[in-house]
Amino acid sequence: MATGSSDKTIKLWETDSGKEIKSFRGHTEWVSSLTHKPGNIDRFFSGAWDGKIRIWTTALDNPIEGKTEHLFTTGNDNAVYSLKYSESRDQVVSGNRDGTC
DSSP states (O other): OEEEOTTSEEEEEOTTTOOEEEEEEOOSSOEEEEEOOTTOTTEEEEEETTSEEEEEESOOSOSSBOOEEEEEEOSSSOOEEEEEEETTTTEEEEEETTSOO
């Protein structure tokens, strides 16, 4: 399971024990949304109040901190409130503070 939080991190957790597996850093504001492409749990997307959408990979050598692979912006540092992976379009859609996608 993955969680994003106001401390600007994303954490992966083992569901049985509740133990933290990895912590990912890179956003400068609250991480408000996470999503992934169904069938591909090794990569996931995060959206934050810093207006950034990032793509992460869980397959890293470093067991503590992740590394950002790609970065997208919403235009004018507009906070990302929600993310959803669209299988029909093979893309991630964001819902932003100003009501745009």
